Amino acid sequence: MEQRAHWGSRLGFILAAAGSAVGLGNIWKFPYITGENGGGAFVVVYLLCVMLVGLPVMVAEILIGRSTQGSPARAFRTLAGKGSPWISMGWLGVASAFVILSYYSVVAGWSLHFTYLSLTGNLVNLVPAEFEPLFESMYASPGLNLTWHAVFIGLTMAVVLGGVSKGVERWSRILMPALFVMMLILLAKAFTLDGFDRAVDFMFGFRTDKLTGAGALEALGHAFFSLSLGMGAMLTYGSYLRKDDDIMGASITITALDTAVAIAASMILFPILFTHNMEAAQGPGLVFISIPIAFSQMAGGAYLAPIFFGLLVFAALTSAISMLEVTTSSFIDGNSWSRKKATLLAGGLIFLVGIPSALSGGTALFGSNIEGLVGKNWFDSFDYLATNWMLPLGGLGIAVYTAWRMNEAIRHDHFLAGSKLRHFYKIWLLLLKFLVPVAIILIFLHAIGLV
């Protein structure tokens, strides 16, 4: 058997894992759900969910990966034994990777399209009323959606083909610092805008009146999604770690980076919106309609727009890489395939699974027809299925296994190896045993309408 690949350095692992976490979820979704839930109180609830629920699950995932040195299904087989039902948790993760990456790639494709439009100067010479039709016509175009979906999956495959340290790690080392620089440029601009103070008040002024129970659960679900949990992505990345790396310390760093980027993205978007007298609660069109309008009217907007959309693309790419890596690494482990064969097959299949999502805006077949059936188009159904059911279920399995089933000696050993944070062990285990499962079960009860 081939020797397992490893990261070249601790920083490389942190950048790759932070790259997985920082994605469209941070820059596209977090600001708009914060807007819809009225800011302030929602942000506080989100931070609590991240620290008390997300962080413990991340530690568990990385720990399972590192202690078994295997992709999700292999990891559960090593721990729970051949034929154990726990192995299905691993395959659930692969299924989630398929479902999420297939529609994630479509949104990433829109970001590529807007990067292209902004680089070619096609976003600056429009009047405000033209931006909504611009987005709508792209959304409805099968050709554009399929082309950019293919380009994006192709880019993701190109990186994963390179392997763990020469592909994933190398590109994370390039894309993540670039992403941080792009964010700083945009933040500096946002800081000079009139709307900055209002944005600070919106984000950090504590108003409880807008927050609903449903909003709190949305925060919890989003914490999972944003930290890339419940699918085995962190597990897989953890499996490329060597034994002397500090899991707890790394998880804190990754979580802090992810949260900082989500807040920074909001502090870029809201000042822009408020300065141009636009609403915070606009839903998914926020980055593709309102923001381009604002850039078209802003001094320097012609240069800032490509930076912003490039940022979206970079963030999406490092996240997509982690999702494809879950599938690729499972195919390699499960069938002793070469990385090349596994990547080409996984990427090709995910492209195919994404076709209905790419066509959701433009064809009745995957748009209105299935909307008539389940109340959502194909794209939204995949998002709903994965975020509300598959990821929480995966997270629940990982938490329950680690807290209630895993061998105490292995668990304790791996938590402590390389870590100075030994006093966190007890509280981590306590959260994982009780708070995490209860929180996840609440997500389910909410999804079926009981809470």
Ligand code: TRP
């Ligand atoms: N965390 C990424 C984002 O915020 C998305 C993502 C990447 C993800 N890998 C994942 C979500 C694994 C769940 C599971 O956009």
